[in-house]
Amino acid sequence: MVVKGRRATQADVARLAGVSQTTVSMVLNGTGAAQRRVSAEVRERVLEAIAVTGYSANPSAQLLAGGRSSIIGVYTYEPVFPHSGGDFYYPFLEGIEDEAERSGVDLLMFTSMSGRSGKSLLSTGRVGRLRVADGCVLLGRRSYPEDLAELLRQDFPFAFVGRREAPEGQAPYAAAAYGEATRAVVERLVDLGHERIVLVNEFTGHESIEDRSRGYREAMTATGLQPVTFDAPDLESGAFLDTLQGAGVTAALVTSDLAAPLRRAAMARGLDVPRDLSIARLGDPERPNGEDVDWSGFLIPRWEMGAHALRIVLRQLTADAAAGGDLQVSIPCTLVPGATVAPRQ
Amino acid sequence: MVVKGRRATQADVARLAGVSQTTVSMVLNGTGAAQRRVSAEVRERVLEAIAVTGYSANPSAQLLAGGRSSIIGVYTYEPVFPHSGGDFYYPFLEGIEDEAERSGVDLLMFTSMSGRSGKSLLSTGRVGRLRVADGCVLLGRRSYPEDLAELLRQDFPFAFVGRREAPEGQAPYAAAAYGEATRAVVERLVDLGHERIVLVNEFTGHESIEDRSRGYREAMTATGLQPVTFDAPDLESGAFLDTLQGAGVTAALVTSDLAAPLRRAAMARGLDVPRDLSIARLGDPERPNGEDVDWSGFLIPRWEMGAHALRIVLRQLTADAAAGGDLQVSIPCTLVPGATVAPRQ
DNA sequence: CTGAAAGCGCTTACAG
DNA sequence: CTGAAAGCGCTTACAG
Known part of the structure; x- marks a missing residue:
């Protein structure tokens, strides 16, 4: 009984049920502002007409008339x-x-x-x-x-x-909650006896980096340790690792994409990770990079x-x-x- | 100039440009049925008003009025x-x-x-x-x-x-084009000297399987070879491979998800793939299954x-x-x- | 309990 | 070249 080419409208339903279009709308929208009730008998007739015609609301019209689009x-x-x-x-x-x-x-x-x-x-x-x-x-x-x-x-x-x-x-x-997670990582490192713990950032200025940075600084300060941050270091030359070693650094927190490069740089310098240098990764990278490393740190709850x-x-x-x-x-x-x-x- | 809380409508634009709402619509819909042209001057004013108001069409209204929603x-x-x-x-x-x-x-x-x-x-x-x-x-x-x-x-x-x-x-x-691809695979096998070439289906009845099946049968028949199809064989028991060997089969076409199991079953039976049995995979599986096999066959152009x-x-x-x-x-x-x-x- | 009517923001004949 | 008007299919006050 569905008309080919043209969809059934509330008017069609109304005609078939012998009621007004308004009533059809009321039957469909239960909780009308006016709390109006349609008699059980009429409701029955309307529902049947809806079934017969295969009526289904036109969402555009609903939206235009002030409803929600869902x-x-x-x-x-x-x-x-x-x-x-x-x-x-x-x-x-x-x-x-x-x-x-x-x-x-x-x-x-x-x-x-x-x-x-x-x-x-x-x-x-x-x-x-x-x-x-x-x-x-x-x-x-x-x-x-x-x-x-x-x-x-x-x-x-x-x-x-x-x-x-x-x-x-x-x-x-x-x-x-990057801040909290970073703090927890610092605290763990402190528990493990580390004191010279540095933060290595990929870049700076982004909210997500700021959050980690704040968590790091808070945790360090709370423990009486000196926060030291390196922004976007050059990991290719060995200079950066010399700096770390010279300063007696034993642990580093790294934002996700720098973790693997830092580890490689350390190993290239003859350092053992984690024996000589502990590295904690602050978040998993966007995509698995193929490296088969069991990183310490935390994962981002993307889902x-x-x-x-x-x-x-x-x-x-x-x-x-x-x-x-x-x-x-x-x-x-x-x-x-x-x-x-x-x-x- | 965007009104807070309310979106700009064509009427708003029209008011600002000092034209009718119809004209605004015309400016926007270029190719009006009546081929009407709006003077360059008016068009200019309208376009400016649109920019100022930040107007953007309400798709529901467009759709309801018979237009497109994009x-x-x-x-x-x-x-x-x-x-x-x-x-x-x-x-x-x-x-x-x-x-x-x-x-x-x-x-x-x-x-x-x-x-x-x-x-x-x-x-x-x-x-x-x-x-x-x-x-x-x-x-x-x-x-x-x-x-x-x-x-x-x-x-x-x-x-x-x-x-x-x-x-x-x-x-x-x-x-x-599963049919064509399957045909090409058969032809290649024939060129390589194979004659007993069988088709192994995961299941049957689906259009995509039918297409492969048709391509297989057409190619075999065209070459004067006998098509033989196995539907959803039990690869766990070795019986299936005994059957193949007994029949002198030297090449098998396999729908994607059965390819790896068939290969494993063959190897378990002491057969070398491809020396003893050539296997062509009819389409890449939905997800890489970890196996590192360089499959012969074809890939599905999903993109x-x-x-x-x-x-x-x-x-x-x-x-x-x-x-x-x-x-x-x-x-x-x-x-x-x-x-x-x-x-x- | 039910219906006539306005209005949502557009498009598109139809008149000027 | 431009505008007044109808109508798309709904929801929702507003009257009975």
Whole structure:
């Protein structure tokens, strides 16, 4: 009884059931603001007409009429599925999808904004497009403060995966608790007898690096040790390791992508890891790099970050928005003992 | 100049530019049916107002009014990003996303239909939901003829990744040319002197298996050889290999997931691959299984299948729909020489 | 308990 | 070249 070529509308259903279109809508939307009740008899007739016609709501019309779209956007600052290299987004998306399925929302991937690699949303002039969705999860390696500012200003529900600082106001995010995890790693090294513990950063300025750095400094200071940080050292020349040795350093914390190079550099210098130098890795790298090393340190809860980010967006859409729940969430990292850290000799 | 809380509409733009809302729409939709032209001057003003207001079309309204949403759905019959195992969808999605970016459309992942694993769309009663999008790419391991039938009947633009047969009518798809590839593999084996060449299927009934089977039978018959097919053999007991040996079989074509087991079974039986038995694999498995074997056979063009599927959907949306382009596309597989096939001894 | 009517933001004939 | 108006299929006050 479905009409070919044309979808059944509420009007069709109404006609068949001998009621008004309004009534059909009421039957479907149970909790009308007016709390109106349709008589059981009429409801029955409507339901039957719906079955007969194969009616299914037109989501565009619903949305236009002020309803929800049940669509949450996913904006990534780079293509999600790159041909080559990097599963940066993959584990995050796993978590997002899982949560989406559980929450009954669809995910709109903003793939249309071509050439978006590393550009801010604002600069592409397509911020408005996000509104197709009820809210949006943002993913990107870098920080885009201007986008955060704009979205906050527009009062559009969103959440970033990873901590991000907005120029003003509080940007919602689901982050990894790098600070706590780093602190725990330092404390473990201290327990193992280390005193000269340094931090080696890949780069600086990014929120995630800042968090680790803060955790490191806090833990060192709390123990009465001197924090020493090296930013983006040149590991190719042996000079850096000479410096470490000269200073009597016995343990190093390293951000993920520098861990393997540092270890190689140490070994090239004739040092044994972990006997001569303990190395703790602050987070697993984006993609397995083939090296078969049992790293000490911690893992990034990527899956949970994705799931939480979506939950944070959804929270902003529900009535209890004002009431409950922090819009900035930090998720504990998983500490791993590993084999690259040992008691001080 | 963006209003907080409310999105700019064409009416807002019109007001600011001092023109009618219709004119704004005209400026945006270039090729109005009436071929009407807006004066360069007015167009300029409108464009400026658009920039100032940060206007971006409301896709729901566009869709409702009969326009396009620039959203293409992606419906997968299982979660795309499973926690464990299987990158079945990943390479397909890479291709789809790439094509989407190139074509300027967004991808709507229908994640909301929870518990969709292996269920037909029809049975979940949410076929209508697909209409949020202009069209839809469907992905799934299995076949769902009832869905194809329904979508064809509704005249909804879609394409399946992989060949699928509809109960009646022609379902659009982007498939791998398994038949041709299998034929080429047989011909190579024949060139190498093999005569007793068998086909070993994982299972049967699926379109992709049928295609390989057809290619095998055609190639064998064309060469005057006798096609012999084994469906879902028990490789654990040695009996199967005894059968092959007894029959003087020197080469076997195997669907992807059975390749490794067959090779192991042969080796367990004291046979050397490829000296005693050549094995050609008909397609790479969904995920690398760790085995370090240089398989002879062919690879499935997953990336291209994804990209083509999207293109096929888009083709149905353009004016030249009736005119040009086949909606059923087969993409050549990549033949790989490999090391599991050798001349007959 | 039920319906007529306005309005969501667009596109597209139809008039000027 | 430009605009007033209808209509897409819904939701939701507002009247009965």
